[in-house]
Amino acid sequence: MPDPLSLARMRALRLVAVPWAEAELALLRETAEAAGRRLINVTGEHGARALMLGWPADIDPVAVLGAGGEDLPGATPTTCLVLAACIGCCWPGPDAPLLPGIPVPENHVLDALASFTRPGRPAGESLRTRQTHWKSAIRRLRACGFLVPGEDEALIRLGPALAGWGDAEVRHLRDRYADLPRLAGEPA
Amino acid sequence: MEHSADLLVANQSPTGFHDTLRAFVAPVAKATDAVASDPVALRVAQAVCAAFGDSGGSNGMTRGELAAACSGAVPVAAFESRFDLFVTMGLLRRYAEKPHQQRYMISPVSVTALLVYGRLEEANGGEEIMLLLDRAHRDIDAGTMTREALIEQITTVRRSLSILADHLLYLAEDRPWEELVAEQSRHRSAEALLDKANSLVGAAGERFPELLSSGAGRRLVDEALRYFNAVNAFYSRLLAQASASRDFSMLSPEQYLSAALNRSRGELAVPLTRTVFDPASMLLCAERLVSAVEKYRPAPPRRRPPRPPDSSSDRDPVTAAREREQTRRVVMEAEMELHLQGGDEADLTSRIRAAGWRGAARIVTNALLANADPGIPVTVELPDALIVDAAGPVSHVTPMTLRRIPAASIRDTDAAFAETTRA
Numbered sequence: 001m002p003d004p005l006s007l008a009r010m011r012a013l014r015l016v017a018v019p020w021a022e023a024e025l026a027l028l029r030e031t032a033e034a035a036g037r038r039l040i041n042v043t044g045e046h047g048a049r050a051l052m053l054g055w056p057a058d059i060d061p062v063a064v065l066g067a068g069g070e071d072l073p074g075a076t077p078t079t080c081l082v083l084a085a086c087i088g089c090c091w092p093g094p095d096a097p098l099l100p101g102i103p104v105p106e107n108h109v110l111d112a113l114a115s116f117t118r119p120g121r122p123a124g125e126s127l128r129t130r131q132t133h134w135k136s137a138i139r140r141l142r143a144c145g146f147l148v149p150g151e152d153e154a155l156i157r158l159g160p161a162l163a164g165w166g167d168a169e170v171r172h173l174r175d176r177y178a179d180l181p182r183l184a185g186e187p188a
Numbered sequence: 189m190e191h192s193a194d195l196l197v198a199n200q201s202p203t204g205f206h207d208t209l210r211a212f213v214a215p216v217a218k219a220t221d222a223v224a225s226d227p228v229a230l231r232v233a234q235a236v237c238a239a240f241g242d243s244g245g246s247n248g249m250t251r252g253e254l255a256a257a258c259s260g261a262v263p264v265a266a267f268e269s270r271f272d273l274f275v276t277m278g279l280l281r282r283y284a285e286k287p288h289q290q291r292y293m294i295s296p297v298s299v300t301a302l303l304v305y306g307r308l309e310e311a312n313g314g315e316e317i318m319l320l321l322d323r324a325h326r327d328i329d330a331g332t333m334t335r336e337a338l339i340e341q342i343t344t345v346r347r348s349l350s351i352l353a354d355h356l357l358y359l360a361e362d363r364p365w366e367e368l369v370a371e372q373s374r375h376r377s378a379e380a381l382l383d384k385a386n387s388l389v390g391a392a393g394e395r396f397p398e399l400l401s402s403g404a405g406r407r408l409v410d411e412a413l414r415y416f417n418a419v420n421a422f423y424s425r426l427l428a429q430a431s432a433s434r435d436f437s438m439l440s441p442e443q444y445l446s447a448a449l450n451r452s453r454g455e456l457a458v459p460l461t462r463t464v465f466d467p468a469s470m471l472l473c474a475e476r477l478v479s480a481v482e483k484y485r486p487a488p489p490r491r492r493p494p495r496p497p498d499s500s501s502d503r504d505p506v507t508a509a510r511e512r513e514q515t516r517r518v519v520m521e522a523e524m525e526l527h528l529q530g531g532d533e534a535d536l537t538s539r540i541r542a543a544g545w546r547g548a549a550r551i552v553t554n555a556l557l558a559n560a561d562p563g564i565p566v567t568v569e570l571p572d573a574l575i576v577d578a579a580g581p582v583s584h585v586t587p588m589t590l591r592r593i594p595a596a597s598i599r600d601t602d603a604a605f606a607e608t609t610r611a
Binding site for chain 2: 008011012013014061062075077078079080081083084087116117140141143144145146161165169170172173176179180181
């Protein structure tokens with residue numbers, strides 16, 4: 001029988017530990033499926049495993065939630081670009097799995113963005129202003145789980161929300177791996 | 189709702205105020221219906237008072253002038269129905285006691301009564317007790333308060349405080365929450381009242397030291413403290429209920445503003461400690477990431493066009509072009525000779541078919557160029573036949589035969605050409 005409390009706990013905490021008992025895991029899975037979700041295995045640093053609620057592979061959440069295009073909440077082009085830079089810096093290579101990635105200093109990502117952003121930006125928008133926007137986007141990405149809100153805020157780590165991306169999305173990103181923003185000299 | 193609205197002010201219903209007035213008048217009432225049940229009655233009196241305040245003079249006002257002045261505030265019928273009663277009971281009195289006197293004056297006592305009624309709408313005994321304490325303190329300081337008068341004042345205040353404390357405890361312990369909400373605005377000054385009681389007792393002790401030994405001062409402070417505790421119990425129940433039902437209207441906008449300005453983030457978060465939120469989320473897909481990357485991708489570096497050839501050389505470009513042409517002709521003639529292998533004729537078809545499209549094009553083009561060049565003694569024959577070999581390197585080929593032109597023919601041709609030119 002589905003356990004709504006477990007589902008609520010997963011929603012609120014985003015990540016829960018993988019239960020030891022097989023029956024408990026099966027109950028979690030059943031509960032998630034009853035709610036139209038699925039359990040996603042998330043591999044953290046040092047191989048730590050956790051579970052997260054996600055959408056079934058054949059469902060497009062954008063279509064389900066009725067949002068589209070530029071109207072997605074919070075997904076501004078700047079936010080997208082910052083996440084692309086985080087992935088570009090933290091993903092060791094297109095042949096490696098996207099998660100958990102490698103932690104990199106925040107300055108590393110900011111420098112990658114500074115060297116990536118095309119020239120010809122408005123004159124009034126100084127690098128400091130742009131960095132303020134990028135840092136704000138990093139905070140938003142941390143809050144939303146795309147980056148890990150670690151104890152050491154100076155490090156960028158890829159977050160569990162990326163585990164919700166299906167194989168097709170990761171493949172799409174892998175095909176464009178060389179185009180992701182990163183500092184010169186990093187593997188591309 | 190307007191920001192300035194004070195949500196803590198009790199919206200007392202007309203019925204509730206009527207009950208208050210009945211209780212207020214009860215000590216001197218002759219009958220149970222002594223207070224008019226229609227709230228318009230009080231508004232007519234207030235309108236009359238306002239008319240005298242705004243438009244009256246030392247000569248008073250006529251009934252017509254009064255009716256006109258009150259018409260904007262109350263219906264004419266209401267004014268007419270109350271006018272005779274006001275005259276009979278003394279709120280309005282004739283300017284002079286003459287039979288046909290038509291001018292009226294308002295009684296100052298009634299004006300005072302209207303002020304009291306106004307205060308009844310907003311506050312109750314707590315405010316009056318504060319006034320009593322202030323007045324007693326002022327009289328002690330001025331030295332006009334006798335010991336007996338002070339004891340009487342203190343006793344009056346103590347009894348009033350006792351009654352109010354009992355009333356609050358009764359509300360807090362036994363009455364529905366809605367009654368507490370209606371009463372809440374009337375007991376905000378408990379702490380100030382306790383301070384004033386303490387202050388009065390202190391001043392009284394200095395002026396009349398024997399009062400302290402009699403216990404009257406201590407009893408007053410005890411009663412003020414009891415009232416203070418009763419107010420706390422009253423508000424505790426009020427806020428407990430409001431907290432349980434998450435009724436944030438229990439605090440006024442000013443209190444919210446004060447909390448926002450002066451309290452820490454942790455303190456502000458306390459009311460929501462038992463609230464569960466979904467974590468922040470964002471719909472973001474890889475496709476949008478790639479779109480953003482393409483949008484912000486820096487432009488590729490611009491390449492400079494190659495430098496033009498160095499024209500500072502002394503060599504004549506026409507001579508150089510002739511030399512290049514001569515070289516090309518020699519190469520082409522050698523190639524034709526290679527095809528002929530010393531013979532006078534060679535079939536190029538098999539070579540074309542085996543050379544692939546690119547090689548075939550080169551062989552055919554060079555042979556046709558040699559054919560067109562009078563300086564190269566070869567000719568090309570192309571029949572109308574077409575060889576189709578779908579599986580071969582070149583699927584469609586026209587047979588081609590290369591022939592050497594004898595030297596005599598060349599001389600004849602050159603002579604004919606010279607003849608034609610001379611002619």
